[in-house]
Structures are given as C-alpha cells and as structure tokens.
Amino acid sequence: MAKKENNAPLYKLYERPPFPTLIGLSLQHLFSMFGATILVPLLVGLNPSVALFSSGIGTLIHLLVTKGRVPAYMGSSFAFIIPMTSLLKTFGYPAVGQGVVAVGLCYLVIALLVAKVGTGWMDRIFPPEVVGPVIMVIGLSLAQTAAQSGTQINGQYDWRAFLVAGLTLLVMIFTNQYLKCFLGMIPVLIGIVVGYVLALAFGLVDLSGIGQASWFSMPKFDFLFMNHGHFDGNFYPLAMLTMVPLVLVTLSEHIGHLLVLKKITGHDFFTDPGLNKTLAGDGLASVFAGLVGGPAVTSYGENIGVMQLSKVYSVWVIGGAAVFAAVFAFIGKLTAIIQSVPASVTGGVGLMLYGVIAAAGLQVLVDNKVDYSQKRNLLIAGPVMVIGIGNFHLALTSQIDFSGVALATVLGVILNLCLPKSTK
Template sequence: MENKRIIQVEEKVPFKMLVPLSIQHMFAMFGASVLVPFVFGINPAVVLFMNGIGTLLFIFITKGKAPAYLGSSFAFLAPAGIVIEKWGYDYALGGFVAVGFCGCILALIIYKFGSKWIDVVLPPAAMGPVVALIGLELAGTAASNAGLTDSSIDMKNVVVFLATLLTAVLGSVLFRKFFAVIPILIAIIVGYAAAIFCGIVDFSEVATASVFAVPNFSLPKFKWEAIVIILPVLLVIASEHIGHQIVTSKIVGRDLLKNPGLHRSLFADNFSTMISGFIGSVPTTTYGENIGVMAMTRVYSVYVIAGAAVLSIICSFIGKMTTLINTIPGPVIGGISFLLYGMIGTSGIRILVESKVDYGKSRNMAMTSVIFVTGLSGIKVQFGSIQLTGMVLACVVGMLMGLLFFLLDKAKLTNDREEV
C-alpha cells in the first residue's frame, strides 16, 4: 500500500507481491459481488467462478491493455427480479444471454459509428434518474431482507442489521489504507459475528457440505416477454461501462477508449454476461471497487487482476466456503443493502452532477421529472403478455423522450436548443 512508484498495466509483479495484491482485489469485489446472488436466491459459487472466468476473458479480449475486474452487475436486479417472480430464475438467465448478445452487437456498432449516439438516446438528464431508480426501486427489498417490514419485528434482527449497517457506514469514512478498500466485507463479517452471537445462524448445512464441490451450473430458458423486460438495461450498462473506462483511463494515464478501444472492452464485458447466462451465473460488469484499489495503490498490472480472477475461481470450488457464505442471514444482507442500494441511487445523482446537467433548460427538467415519477409511481404498461414497470418502463420513457427532443431539435422547433 506504500508503493512509491507506479506499476503499469503490462508490468509483471514479483510473486511475493502478486499474492497479497491479488487477494486485495478479490476482497474489494467480494462483498458487493456475492450480494447479487443472495438477492436472486442462488448459490454464490457459480458467480465467483464466472467473475474469475469473465475477468480472464476481458483481459484476453482487450489484449492485456485494460485493467478491469468483472463482478456481479447490480443494474439487472430490478428487471430480473420481476422475471424471477413471474417465471423463475431460468428465464432470467435467458434474458442475461440476450442482453449479453445484444451488447456484443452494440460493441460492433460502436466500432463502426462511435458512441456519441448513446447521449441522444439516453442523455445525462435521463441516464442519471434511470441509474438512480435501480437502487431506489430496491429500497423495499433491503428493508424486507432485514426483517424490518414484518408485522412483528424481532429485536435480534434489528441488532444484527444495525451492527452491519453502522460498520459499513462508519467504515467507509473511518477506515484507512487496506481496510478502506474493503468496508463492505468487514461489515459482512461484523454482522455475521453479531448474528452468531444472537443465535440466528444455522451451521448444519456447513457441517455436511463437501470440502470441494463443483459450482452449481444451470442452463437458461428463453421467453420473449422476459427478454423484453430485461433488455432495456443494455443502454444503462453500456453507459456505466463507458464511465468506468474513462475513469480507469485517467488513473492509468492512457486513453483506453482508443487503445485497446471501447469496442473491445464493451464486447468483452457483454460476452462475459452472455456466457454467465449460459452457465447459471449473474451478469458481470467492470467494478468500481477494483478501480478504487488501483487508484489508491497505483498498481495497474493486469497480472495482479488475473491473479485475483484465478483466486475467485479456486474459491468457487471450495464447497464448505460457499455453503458458509449461504448461511449469512437476512439482517446482514439487509444492512449491506441499505447502504449499497442507496449508493446506486446516489451514483445516478452523481451522473447529473458530473455531467453538469443544466436544469435551467426545460427539456432536462421535464425529462428527469417524468422518469422519476414513472419509475416510482407503480405504473404498469401491458403489451400482450409483456409488462413494463419501474426502472425498465422509466428507461423506455427516457429513450423515447430523448429521441423526441432530438428530432424536435433537428426540426428547429425547440426553444432551448444550442445553435451551431
């Protein structure tokens, strides 16, 4: 953590440094990444496996020029939750495959035409509230996981929830050096210890679990309605990916959008998501936590990232470990979710701030207002057997408004367009 010099992207790292630095990267993504399979109700083993495989694929496809760790994507939580509730997790997997495939096509389109058109379809005034809705829409789920919405609240759940949440919140502002990178993981450990103390953890499955076990792979099923519900997330994750690549470029001092190219990194990201859907895992995305690790340590080596990916794959085959992870009770997950879902909402607001959205313009005010109300009002739009609601419907509405304003600009009918 006290390195004076920068270790660049292509540099090899001595083994005595490689192991702890790789462990650090794995820890950085661990807490957030395993939370997604908890929300979906699946074993995290296959997710840890695919995070590792996806990261190695990303490094290979980008020719080792773009350091990035792929963890579980939160953008899919709300629409996938709808699909899982209606048809089951297998059909959500089909949606993940479809989004990944379309993302690969999008990468080819960007290779041919560039990426500026994304700002036309979802400008910052629309993208910000859409991203915010991903977290805000899940607020009730966090409270439910913590047991805070039950008709009779168990004080044991409250104690565990508060121990987890306070550790995460205080840790994010008080921890330093290595611990500042992993406040989520530390909060899970503290909350888990509190749950053991309160007697709400059942270790019976851990005792009977095998030391080594093959991850629980499963195959997707495809339903057109399920795909349509999940597909709008594509533009959200594409914009998120571009943002991550821009930030990483600033950190490493290279323009990664040009070399290896946005088309390569976006293709790699979505190809990993497509493979995830085929084997029963959750969608993957470049992780801000690991970007933070690079910024703090000034170690950008892809060999370190690859080492963390290999460790994640190894962990996925340790049966007792993944079973132990599954025993983490709801109040712990609820405590972490309170912070993480709020952070997703805040990241949407951050897009508005960093993009310097001018709310003196009527279009920006109208777009953000309509998207927020659409996403939070509970409105449902039915097309045959397809139902759009929440963030998905808000995203579609934002895209339609973006295209409408673009066409009105071209026709020189708007009163706030920028004259060229």
C-alpha cells in the same frame, strides 16, 4: 500508489496492488456480489455453484475481451428470472441454456453494429441531464430491497435485523472515514465481518449448511444439450423468443453502469476500449454461462459501489475477485460460509453501496451545473426518477417484463431528443 488527495483514487484502473492487499480487496468484491449472484439460480432452480463459477469465468472473459481496461464484475442477471424459471419447469435446462446463449449472441450482434456506426451518438442521447437521473435511479431503485433486507426476517419486521444492518452500515462509514492504509480500503469487508459476528450473537446465522458441506464439491454442470445427465438434442425457439427481447433491459443496465464507471473513474469506456468491446465481453460471458449451466450474466452495481466507496478502481482487483469466485465454486465449505451471511448483513451493505451509486448521479448534475430552473430539465428528471425508483414496469407477457430502470432510461433518452432545447 496514488496519494489520497483531492479525492484521488488509491489505485487507478491499471495499477496492481501488492499481493496481500490485492487478496483483501478482491475478497471484498467477492462478498459484495455473492448474495445476488447465487440468489438468481436459487430462485430459478439452477445450481448456485455453477452460477458462481460462470460469473467468475465470465468476468475473466470480459476482462480479456476488453483488454483488461474495464473494472466490471459479471454476476447473475435478475432480468431473466421469470422466463428461465418457466423454461426450466416446462422443458428442462437445454431450453434455458439455449435462451442464455441466444442472449449472449444478441449482444455480439449489437456489438458488431456499434463497431460499424461508432459511439458518436452516445453524447447526443446521454447528456448530463439524462445521465445524472439515470445513475441515481440505478442506485435508488434498489433502496427498498436493501431496507427490507435490513429490517425484516421471514417477511416480518425484526429489531435484530435492524440492529445488524444498522451496525454494518455504521462500521463501513467509520472504517472508510477514519481508518488508514489497507483497512481504510476494505470498509465493506470489515462491515460484513462485524455484521456477521453480531448476527451470530443474535442467532440469525444458520450454520447447518457449513457442517454438512464437504471441502471439495464439484459443481453440478448442466451442459447445453444435457438434461439431468441425459442428452437432449432438441431445439427450443420459444426459449430465444422469450429471453432475447429482455436484452433491451440488460443493455440499458450495461450502458448505465458504464456511465457510472465513467463518472467515478474519469475514464471514457465508450471510446477506450469501446462500447463494442464491452458489449462483446458481456455477450461472450453469457454464452459461456449458457454452455455450462449458469444464468445469463450482467455487470453488477454492487461492485461499482465498492469501487466508489473504497476509491480502488484497479482491474486487477476485479480479476482477483473473479478468480476467487471460480475457485470457491469447488470448495464447498467456503461457499457454505459465504452463503450463510444473513440478509440483514447484506441489507446493511446495500444501504451504503446503493446510496453511493445514487450520489455519483447527483455529482454528475452538480459537476455539469445542470440548471433545474429550466422546465426542460425538470421534465426529464422528474418522470425518469419516479418511474425508475417506483419500478413503473411494463409486462408484455408473463415472461417479458421491462423493469422501471429500463423504462426510465429509454424515456430519458426520448425526452432529451424530443423536447426543444430552448424550453424554459
């Protein structure tokens, strides 16, 4: 294990922590991604346990395809909520499943194209003056969500939520800064536990679901051509037409997350294992999710934030979290306990993790000495950050909505290619 000197990682990409340490670190990642992963199916009308299972197996598939070289956790994607909800209500799960599989296949096609043309174009369209603001946008675009979760209950301001979120944040800061050895590596997990106990004291935790849950619970899989237990062999081209265009949104997220990972780990994932491999892993993970009844998946910024905060980059830890997710999908009591973590606690966690991601973007600008006395750099960073953070989004239809983050990324690339380098 590396010593914690000069901001060195505690565990590098391919280092395997001792088994007891591995369990704690993996559970930390599980808790960090759990809320968002089950929220998507709850909003859409899919089964949360199936989403948890498909996220775990999807992550393992991604690790397999990338030969265990990319520490990315694959969770439920928010980009497809609107079309999946509409398709489920109108046609049933087979339409949703076909749309999710089509998304995965689209990723595979893009992966093949990237394999043919290479990744030399990456440095040209994503220089530091674009990468820095885009990474900052990825983190700060979620700031409002974290703040609302940490201050509101049922849409109304509540001082109890503020205290729980604030204490969760302070515990994570204290743990990461002052505790040593293993405890210093799990600040998020410790923060969640302390926040959960305080939320219990304030009566913010609903324990009814835990008592009602059974120890063993088989997820209700909705296989591709099954609709509530009945075979449905229909073909739904509308599902593909409404969901595939949104691949542009998740593709920008995918590239953005790889840029963040490259920054915090110092490893260029665009060349090793290659963007084509990471895209293929993402695509096959979504194909699997569509086959078993889960939503489309994408890499999660929450888990990247955990890595940045803990300085643990090990792919073994991500793999452990994936195994826990797949197993916990069958254990009703454990799933119910994690589901009972209130939004005030996860909001407090978000106040740290999203900010850490944004700070990584700021570090890109500092390390590369991006000069903002140059008009060109200002003209790129300014609109990118406002559009992304403010979510200036483009809704082409009720199902196709390009988020502010996606538009900001595309705009940053276009401005970088179009604005002359000599502009002062």
